[in-house]
Amino acid sequence: MSANHDSTTLLEVRGLTKIFGTLTACDHVDLNIAKGEIHALLGENGAGKSTLVKMLFGSLEPNSGEIFWNGQPVRIASPGAAKKLGIGMVFQHFSLFEALTAAENIALSLDDGSPISSIAAKARALSYSYGLPLDPESLVGDLSVGERQRIEIIRCLLQTPQLIILDEPTSVLTPQEADKLFETLERLRSEGKSILYISHRLEEVKRICDRATVLRHGKVVGHCNPRQETASSLARMMVGNEVKAVVRAPAEGIETAPALLDIRALTRKPATPFSIPLKNINLRVRAGEVIGIAGVAGNGQGEFFESVSGEVLQQDAGSVRIRGKDAGGLTITGRRLMGAAFVPEERLGHGAAPRMKLSENLLLSRHATDGKAFVGSGGMVKSGAVYSASQRIIEAMDVRKSAPDPEAAALSGGNLQKFIVGRELDRRPSVMVVNQPTWGVDAGAAAHIRQALIELARSGSAVLVISQDLDELFEISDAIAVMHNGELSKPLPIAEATFEKIGLLMGGAEPGHAEHTLETA
Amino acid sequence: MDITVNILLTIATAATPLLIAAIGELVVERSGVLNLGVEGMMIMGAVGGFGAGYLTGSPWIGLLAAVAMGAVFSLLFAVMTLSLATNQVATGLSLTLLGLGLSGMMGTGFVGQPGERLPNLDIPGLTSIPVVGRLLFGQDPIFYISIALTAAVMWFLFKTRTGLTLRSIGDSHTSAHALGIKVIRYRYLSVIFGGACAGLAGGHLSLVYTPQWVENMTAGRGWIALALVVFASWRPWRVLAGAYIFGAVWIGQLHAQAFGIPVPSQLLSSLPYLATVVVLVLISRNKRLTMMNTPASLGQPFVPDR
Numbered sequence: 169m170s171a172n173h174d175s176t177t178l179l180e181v182r183g184l185t186k187i188f189g190t191l192t193a194c195d196h197v198d199l200n201i202a203k204g205e206i207h208a209l210l211g212e213n214g215a216g217k218s219t220l221v222k223m224l225f226g227s228l229e230p231n232s233g234e235i236f237w238n239g240q241p242v243r244i245a246s247p248g249a250a251k252k253l254g255i256g257m258v259f260q261h262f263s264l265f266e267a268l269t270a271a272e273n274i275a276l277s278l279d280d281g282s283p284i285s286s287i288a289a290k291a292r293a294l295s296y297s298y299g300l301p302l303d304p305e306s307l308v309g310d311l312s313v314g315e316r317q318r319i320e321i322i323r324c325l326l327q328t329p330q331l332i333i334l335d336e337p338t339s340v341l342t343p344q345e346a347d348k349l350f351e352t353l354e355r356l357r358s359e360g361k362s363i364l365y366i367s368h369r370l371e372e373v374k375r376i377c378d379r380a381t382v383l384r385h386g387k388v389v390g391h392c393n394p395r396q397e398t399a400s401s402l403a404r405m406m407v408g409n410e411v412k413a414v415v416r417a418p419a420e421g422i423e424t425a426p427a428l429l430d431i432r433a434l435t436r437k438p439a440t441p442f443s444i445p446l447k448n449i450n451l452r453v454r455a456g457e458v459i460g461i462a463g464v465a466g467n468g469q470g471e472f473f474e475s476v477s478g479e480v481l482q483q484d485a486g487s488v489r490i491r492g493k494d495a496g497g498l499t500i501t502g503r504r505l506m507g508a509a510f511v512p513e514e515r516l517g518h519g520a521a522p523r524m525k526l527s528e529n530l531l532l533s534r535h536a537t538d539g540k541a542f543v544g545s546g547g548m549v550k551s552g553a554v555y556s557a558s559q560r561i562i563e564a565m566d567v568r569k570s571a572p573d574p575e576a577a578a579l580s581g582g583n584l585q586k587f588i589v590g591r592e593l594d595r596r597p598s599v600m601v602v603n604q605p606t607w608g609v610d611a612g613a614a615a616h617i618r619q620a621l622i623e624l625a626r627s628g629s630a631v632l633v634i635s636q637d638l639d640e641l642f643e644i645s646d647a648i649a650v651m652h653n654g655e656l657s658k659p660l661p662i663a664e665a666t667f668e669k670i671g672l673l674m675g676g677a678e679p680g681h682a683e684h685t686l687e688t689a
Numbered sequence: 690m691d692i693t694v695n696i697l698l699t700i701a702t703a704a705t706p707l708l709i710a711a712i713g714e715l716v717v718e719r720s721g722v723l724n725l726g727v728e729g730m731m732i733m734g735a736v737g738g739f740g741a742g743y744l745t746g747s748p749w750i751g752l753l754a755a756v757a758m759g760a761v762f763s764l765l766f767a768v769m770t771l772s773l774a775t776n777q778v779a780t781g782l783s784l785t786l787l788g789l790g791l792s793g794m795m796g797t798g799f800v801g802q803p804g805e806r807l808p809n810l811d812i813p814g815l816t817s818i819p820v821v822g823r824l825l826f827g828q829d830p831i832f833y834i835s836i837a838l839t840a841a842v843m844w845f846l847f848k849t850r851t852g853l854t855l856r857s858i859g860d861s862h863t864s865a866h867a868l869g870i871k872v873i874r875y876r877y878l879s880v881i882f883g884g885a886c887a888g889l890a891g892g893h894l895s896l897v898y899t900p901q902w903v904e905n906m907t908a909g910r911g912w913i914a915l916a917l918v919v920f921a922s923w924r925p926w927r928v929l930a931g932a933y934i935f936g937a938v939w940i941g942q943l944h945a946q947a948f949g950i951p952v953p954s955q956l957l958s959s960l961p962y963l964a965t966v967v968v969l970v971l972i973s974r975n976k977r978l979t980m981m982n983t984p985a986s987l988g989q990p991f992v993p994d995r
Contacts, residue, residue: 227867246869247867266985267856267983275853276854309981
């Protein structure tokens with residue numbers, strides 16, 4: 169079969185299939201990308217976007233199917249082969265080396281053997297010409313996520329590719345940094361380069377992409393022009409049915425409600441050279457409200473969560489108060505016994521033990537708080553009670569699974585997250601702290617989790633949500649505070665908050681000093 | 690004066706095998722592989738070197754055999770951990786146990802036999818210069834190899850592109866793979882280099898230090914080399930410093946024991962370990978520098994998804 173080639177097509181993919189065991193991650197995928205276009209690849213988590221892209225970049229080998237480059241059939245056996253063809257990639261989870269400098273990182277992906285100093289000079293020149301200033305001597309471990317992405321982009325551009333693949337590039341950027349990125353992409357398009365843009369953010373796809381290919385469960389379900397679609401029609405193509413909108417009933421009487429979680433002058437020294445110190449954080453979460461914490465990844469959110477949950481103890485017991493009592497010196501179990509519940513960022517290995525069953529995972533986190541229900545006399549586990557409690561959670565949260573009580577690792581990310589959140593909600597905690605509640609969770613499950621968090625708050629609990637997803641925070645929060653470089657801004661009531669205001673705070677501008685825009689934006 | 694020179698020479702002889710084995714292991718660990726089998730590869734090098742020297746009558750052939758023995762033995766580790774992705778700690782420990790046992794079996798015929806010793810360097814006119822002559826121009830050939838090796842590894846790791854690639858693999862093998870770097874190939878070559886070095890270190894013991902075969906003659910030096918790499922925070926010149934501090938205190942306490950200083954001999958014997966740890970901990974106080982030099986993917990098996 170030969171391609172009926174027309175000269176405007178750069179890359180054509182026909183019937184590309186990749187099978188992992190029993191899962192068909194990509195099922196006869198067709199895709200074509202024209203010269204000088206920004207082509208969106210849309211799909212939910214697990215729809216097969218990353219698998220498809222890895223096959224195009226040569227890090228995975230397809231089971232069947234054909235790839236045509238400029239009309240010629242090609243086999244892309246390795247990332248090196250992809251680079252030779254002219255395919256460059258900006259990775260979602262950055263493929264950078266933290267212990268090396270920016271210039272060394274760039275040198276590693278160029279095969280020309282020129283000395284580091286000349287590569288550094290070229291990278292600096294190119295970065296300024298695209299308005300993405302970069303210091304080649306800086307150590308990657310010291311850089312912000314946005315700056316790291318710049319290195320990836322510059323590294324990719326130095327290879328003068330014809331096709332640039334960007335995998336979820338804006339998920340780690342402030343809105344202002346994302347705008348800057350879009351300018352760069354539009355400039356690249358005007359230079360005749362093609363861009364394959366992978367995202368699940370519909371608004372930005374509508375804004376910059378010329379065409380879109382939508383994947384669902386490994387299959388192409390449609391091609392469209394995103395500018396002629398609405399966000400909800402695109403979402404319907406991606407998800408396959410309507411996603412229930414999250415409803416946030418107005419919060420009433422919050423001003424007079426007691427603060428169930430009270431953080432006063434929380435300060436923490438950096439634990440490692442690359443971690444962020446917390447500086448004098450003050451925050452009150454009252455009964456009945458949801459407070460969101462926004463911020464670019466790596467600005468101290470992880471450290472903050474550890475301090476609030478009790479994974480790390482504070483020296484000043486009064487710096488974290490739960491239901492009016494000092495909790496700073498208590499461990500995570502101590503804080504749970506006071507009525508608090510915590511959901512950490514990583515599901516596997518932190519939120520749940522991967523090789524243990526769901527019921528066992530339930531017991532692990534609740535054996536102390538629900539000792540009477542789950543543990544009998546002489547320390548024997550009442551497995552019947554634990555099992556029925558885990559089934560109750562599975563039902564309440566609509567967790568989809570293949571066995572009655574499967575291992576945690578056997579669940580998809582979204583379903584495991586529903587279980588972990590449900591496990592804490594099931595206790596009706598009066599304080600709930602969640603870090604990245606819906607990271608990597610599909611839209612349906614995410615809506616379910618968000619709705620559950622709002623309902624918990626409205627029933628009289630205090631809910632604190634740390635998230636990188638601004639859309640999510642705007643959907644569920646009554647007020648949003650922003651964490652930047654270990655400092656927390658004052659919470660902005662949702663009625664006053666805008667993407668722009670929050671974005672400036674994420675970039676480090678002081679509230680009320682918006683003209684102080686930072687140089688990193 | 691002569692005594693001082695002699696003491697300095699014995700210090701160099703004690704430090705050389707530690708330095709060579711540790712430099713080899715440093716390269717292995719910089720590539721992200723933790724090979725705890727240094728002791729086993731070293732003793733295999735010792736028995737192979739002694740055996741080949743004894744049977745052929747040439748210590749030089751013994752030297753080559755020691756290097757080859759260590760390299761071949763490390764290949765076993767490489768196949769297990771890199772191709773079959775076994776646990777590196779467990780595999781390394783079994784490599785040590787296997788080496789100690791196997792060398793004992795291979796060496797049964799060599800016990801008590803006089804071995805061949807590598808001759809010291811002797812440059813007419815230079816070696817006979819008082820004091821510095823013997824220190825600079827009169828030592829065994831492996832001493833010079835060890836110094837050259839340290840300099841070469843420093844240059845390779847920090848000045849060449851291939852060295853940069855090797856360090857990047859140690860920092861993150863997934864990122865390196867994503868860039869198209871051949872992670873497994875680099876690691877194979879690193880492990881074999883480490884094995885060859887450990888073999889050479891073993892050869893130094895049975896061809897220079899005490900030219901004879903005694904079972905378990907490495908006496909834990911492989912473990913000391915491993916510890917040196919960590920305490921030196923994976924930096925070659927610190928490994929050199931550590932090896933010589935250890936050698937110096939080792940020789941010093943032997944002399945102290947001979948003089949009959951009224952300190953328990955057990956305490957004196959533990960001094961080299963204590964002194965080395967204290968000094969190296971002091972010079973690696975800079976946490977940031979240590980983090981930068983620690984291979985972040987050390988000991989993690991790498992299985993590319995295909």
